[in-house]
Amino acid sequence: MFFERPESTDVSVLVHVNLRNDGRESCEHEFDELARSAGAVKVADVRSGNSTISPSFLIGKGKLEEIHAAVKNHGADLVLFSRELTPAQERNLEKFLGCRVLDRTGLILDIFAQRARSHEGKLQVELAQLQHLISRLKRGWSHLDRQKGGIGLRGAGEKQLELDQRMIRARIKSINKNLTKVRRQREQGRRSRSRSELPTISLVGYTNAGKSTLFNRLTLESSYVADKLFATLDSTLRKFEVNNFGKVVLADTVGFIRHLPHTLVDAFRATLEEVASANLLIHVVDYADDAKFDRIVDVNEVLAEIGAESIPQLVVFNKIDKLDKFSPKLSYGENGLPEKVWISAHENLGIEFLHKAIAENLGGSLVSKTVRIAASMARLRSELYSKGYVESEQVDETGGSLLRLCLPRNELDRLIRIGAKIVAKPALEATQDKRWTTGAETRIA
Numbered sequence: 001m002f003f004e005r006p007e008s009t010d011v012s013v014l015v016h017v018n019l020r021n022d023g024r025e026s027c028e029h030e031f032d033e034l035a036r037s038a039g040a041v042k043v044a045d046v047r048s049g050n051s052t053i054s055p056s057f058l059i060g061k062g063k064l065e066e067i068h069a070a071v072k073n074h075g076a077d078l079v080l081f082s083r084e085l086t087p088a089q090e091r092n093l094e095k096f097l098g099c100r101v102l103d104r105t106g107l108i109l110d111i112f113a114q115r116a117r118s119h120e121g122k123l124q125v126e127l128a129q130l131q132h133l134i135s136r137l138k139r140g141w142s143h144l145d146r147q148k149g150g151i152g153l154r155g156a157g158e159k160q161l162e163l164d165q166r167m168i169r170a171r172i173k174s175i176n177k178n179l180t181k182v183r184r185q186r187e188q189g190r191r192s193r194s195r196s197e198l199p200t201i202s203l204v205g206y207t208n209a210g211k212s213t214l215f216n217r218l219t220l221e222s223s224y225v226a227d228k229l230f231a232t233l234d235s236t237l238r239k240f241e242v243n244n245f246g247k248v249v250l251a252d253t254v255g256f257i258r259h260l261p262h263t264l265v266d267a268f269r270a271t272l273e274e275v276a277s278a279n280l281l282i283h284v285v286d287y288a289d290d291a292k293f294d295r296i297v298d299v300n301e302v303l304a305e306i307g308a309e310s311i312p313q314l315v316v317f318n319k320i321d322k323l324d325k326f327s328p329k330l331s332y333g334e335n336g337l338p339e340k341v342w343i344s345a346h347e348n349l350g351i352e353f354l355h356k357a358i359a360e361n362l363g364g365s366l367v368s369k370t371v372r373i374a375a376s377m378a379r380l381r382s383e384l385y386s387k388g389y390v391e392s393e394q395v396d397e398t399g400g401s402l403l404r405l406c407l408p409r410n411e412l413d414r415l416i417r418i419g420a421k422i423v424a425k426p427a428l429e430a431t432q433d434k435r436w437t438t439g440a441e442t443r444i445a
Contacts, residue, residue, distance in 0.1 A: 012040040013076045015067060016047045017059060017083040027258065027291070031082045031104070033208070038111045043074040057096070058089050064096060071097055080107055084261075087136045105132060105261040112264070120182050120235075127175045128264050134168050186274065189237075198239070199362050200249045202275045204303065205284035206295040207255030210318040214284060214345035215252040218354075235274060243352070244366055244406050245359035246387030251278065258298040265305060276308040280361050287317035287326075287342065314361055315340045316354065321347045328353055337361055363408025371412075371420040375399035380418070387411075 014035055016028050028045075035042055048063045057064055058081070067079060078100045079093070085103040093101040102110070109129050116122045203211040216222060219238040236252045251274045265272070275281065283299060285292050296315070303309050320326045321344040328350025333339035338357035343350030360366055368391075373380055381401055384390050389407040396402060402423060405412070416422065 010039050010041045010078070011074065011076045012042055012078040012080050013044045013046060013067060013070045013074065014040075014042055015059070015063075015079060015081045016045065017081060018047070018049045019053060019083075028082075030258070031080075034104070034107055034111065035080055038107055038114070040078065040080065043076055044070040046070060056089065056092050058083065058085060058093075064093075068097055071099055078102060080104075090136060104259075108257070108261060108264065120179075123175050123178055123182070127172060127179070128261070130168050130172050130175070132261075134165060134172075198247060198249050199279040200251060200274070200277065201280045201282055201358065201362075202251045202253055202278035203282050203284055204253060204275055204299060204308075205255065206286065206289075206299055207257050209255065209284045209286045209289075209295070210345050211252055211255065211284045214282075214316070214318060214343075215250060217345045217348065217351060219250055237274070241388065242358050242362070243355040243388050245355075245363055245408060245411075246389075248358070248362070251275070256299045256302045258295075260302055265302070272306045272308075275303070276306050276311070278308075278311055280358065281308065281311050281313045282358075283313050283315045285315060285317050286319050288319045288322035292317075312361055314338060314357055317342045318345055320344050321349060330357055337364075359408060364410045366406055367409050367412055368404070368406045369412060370402055370404050370423045371415060372396070372400050372402050372423050373415075373420050375401070377419065380415075380420070 012035060014031065016031060028047075032042065046063065046067050048059045050060055050063075054060060059067075070076065071079065076099060079097055079102070081093075081101065081103045083103065084105050085093070085101070090101050090103065109125070109132055112125045113129065116125045203215055205211050215236070215238075219240045221236075221238055235254065238250055239247050240250055242248055253272070253275055281303070283296070285296060289295060300309065303311075317340065320328065320342050326342070328344075329342050330338055330350075330353040331340045338360050341350060341353050341357050343354055345351075356366070375398070381403070384403060384405065384407075387407075389405045389411070390403050391406055392404040394402040
């Protein structure tokens with residue numbers, strides 16, 4: 001008879017498994033944070049550093065006895081493993097320990113299930129859960145509908161397990177069909193943004209790096225923010241105004257994590273396509289994290305997996321307020337474009353540097369020029385004001401506008417193509433009715 005699972009509680013023993021020479025060390029702090037984010041109450045830690053994998057239990061007999069003793073001493077109902085377990089290992093561990101066992105992938109799936117709010121997010125999480133569950137059904141069943149001989153003793157012809165597997169496959173097929181519709185809707189939205197010539201920026205980064213806080217700061221939204229891994233899960237898109245550039249679409253996406261389970265990458269393919277189709281990636285990094293450079297490598301690995309490694313990337317070091325005597329700054333790369341920005345989204349520090357970096361990455365380096373546009377080009381004048389390019393304005397004797405602009409170089413080239421003229425110095429006659437405009441204020445000279 002297979003082990004019948006008890007009701008889930010939060011009292012947990014955490015098992016940190018490091019297999020030597022496999023290049024995948026367990027990050028204890030990250031695993032502790034995953035457990036805390038899922039709501040687990042840690043009562044004991046067990047560390048294993050085997051050089052080989054046990055096919056039956058993953059770990060050796062000595063560590064198995066140590067875990068069993070910790071479970072009994074602390075009355076734990078759940079054992080969390082920092083490594084992935086095979087279905088057979090999970091079943092064997094549950095039988096030996098007498099409690100529920102969950103591996104790292106199952107723990108992440110549980111967190112995602114708690115966080116999903118939108119219809120799309122719930123579908124994606126359910127798909128990942130079912131794909132993870134389908135090979136693990138045997139462990140939970142003790143009432144198989146066995147085939148028997150004799151009149152009146154024959155079963156339905158299938159075991160209960162086979163019926164459940166068929167139901168799960170049917171549900172997976174249904175979810176994939178619904179997610180295909182979601183993908184088409186997202187593609188339609190991207191085409192609409194492309195026709196409106198609105199560039200898209202995607203916030204990417206390790207989970208809990210401060211992406212949602214930065215999203216709220218830039219868009220003046222109030223998305224959920226918490227000091228937890230995967231605090232926000234559902235993708236959100238909003239327009240916001242970039243100084244000296246104009247409107248863009250900002251996408252807040254799910255946070256990444258090292259060795260992100262493939263079931264999640266596949267399930268969240270529709271959401272992650274927003275990243276792969278962006279014009280610019282803002283890679284948010286927790287600058288106060290001692291492992292920040294390893295986190296950058298982990299995120300870039302996921303970006304390569306979804307085909308987004310070639311998209312221009314701006315690295316934003318966030319949370320500088322947690323460090324003593326560190327001020328916002330902006331640095332440039334070898335291509336002459338902004339490459340890194342140091343900010344604090346929570347304390348609103350360095351946001352002006354971020355605006356400048358976004359504008360230059362999307363439109364090239366900023367230039368300051370005075371241009372003349374004819375009175376008949378009122379719509380163009382209004383557009384320049386709406387994008388925040390205009391620093392000052394003069395009106396000449398013919399009614400034309402001399403505009404002092406700070407804008408991306410490619411935008412200046414576009415203005416010249418459609419009829420704007422660059423003026424070296426606005427030499428206007430000093431007349432009684434000459435008008436000078438600065439911002440929203442207009443006065444008579």
